Amino acid sequence: MxxxxxxxxxxxxxxxxxxxxxxxxxxxxxxxxxxxxxxxxxxxxxxxxxxxxxxxxxSNRFETALNCVILNSQFTSESTSPDDYFDKGFRQYINLPEDTKIEVNHSMSLSFEESAMNDFTYAELAKLSAMITSKELDVMIGRKDSIDHFGKMDGFTDLKEILSPEEYEKVKDKIYFVTSDETGQKVAAGILIDEADFEKKTGLLIDGPILSVMINSTHKDTAHDLIRYMFGL
Structure with missing residues (x-):
């Protein structure tokens, strides 16, 4: 040895x-x-x-009740936040238990103008498209250009299918229509949100915000509740 x-x-x-x-x-x-x-x-x-x-x-311990993305927003307030409005106010409105998640992403920015496209915007668009394809997204809040882009591809649920006749009558003047490229039919693809009111409640400024519900959303009932919460239906 x-x-x-x-x-x-x-x-x-x-x-x-x-x-x-x-x-x-x-x-x-x-x-x-x-x-x-x-x-x-x-x-x-x-x-x-x-x-x-x-x-x-x-993470798997928590069920997701709603996944929402807010596009092209600018945070303008220190006194209020999207969490206050969505994860606290809306949670309380629908009496959602604490072990169920409401996910709101307000950091994404998109542009559909060819001159403004770059590696970042392409990556953001790819990320958002992947979320939609995998059914991870329920609600989109964005500008007219975003809603038009996805609405023309039949990406949104016709709100006539979600809202009751009475609810639809109350917000019919706020309904935003998009013409489908495939069928040529006008679809009630979104609902116009008052810009000043949205900024006041969430601290987020968006140019003419529109709320739409994804066609393949797996939480349409909660999306309906969100519309009722936001518009007092």
């Missing part, structure tokens, strides 16, 4: 500490990385997996 084979773990650790003690800072970093990079990487990968799994398990 060689002297190396007869070493205890304690002896090995003592030798490693002595080596590191005699090195300067740069050499210490090089030595640690050169000889211990595999265990270091393994630890980081393990931690990442543990955190990812824990996060997924935690």
């Amino acid at each position: 060689t002297p190396y084979e007869d070493k205890t773990i304690k002896d090995s650790l003592r030798e490693e500490r002595k080596k590191l003690k005699d090195m300067n800072g740069k050499d210490k970093l090089w030595y640690i990385w050169e000889y211990y990079k595999i265990p270091i990487i393994s630890v980081f990968v393990s931690l990442f997996l543990i955190i990812s799994i824990a996060s997924a398990i935690y």
Whole structure:
């Protein structure tokens, strides 16, 4: 048996500490990385997996009641926020339990003018399209250009199918119609929101906001509740 084979773990650790003690800072970093990079990487990968799994398990505990995206908005207030209006006010309005999520994304910006398109806007459009295709999105609030873009492709539910005749009568002057490219028919694709009122309640400024419900929304009942909440129906 060689002297190396007869070493205890304690002896090995003592030798490693002595080596590191005699090195300067740069050499210490090089030595640690050169000889211990595999265990270091393994630890980081393990931690990442543990955190990812824990996060997924935690998120899966919560059911999503509504997923809404607000496009091309500008935050203008310090006294109110979208969370106050949607995740607190609307949650209370429909008596939604705390373990059910209302997700509102107001950070996305889109442009459909060719001259304004760039890598960022293409990426945002791809992200939004993926959300729609995967049925992750229920409600879109945006400017006329956004609603026209997706409405022409039959992306929105006809609000006549969601609102009762009495409710529709109350908001008929606010209904926004889009002509389908496929059928040529006008569809009640959205409902006009008062710009000043929306900014006052959410702190978000949008040029002529329109609310639309996605054609493949899996939470149309909650989307209907949101319309009733916003318009006092």
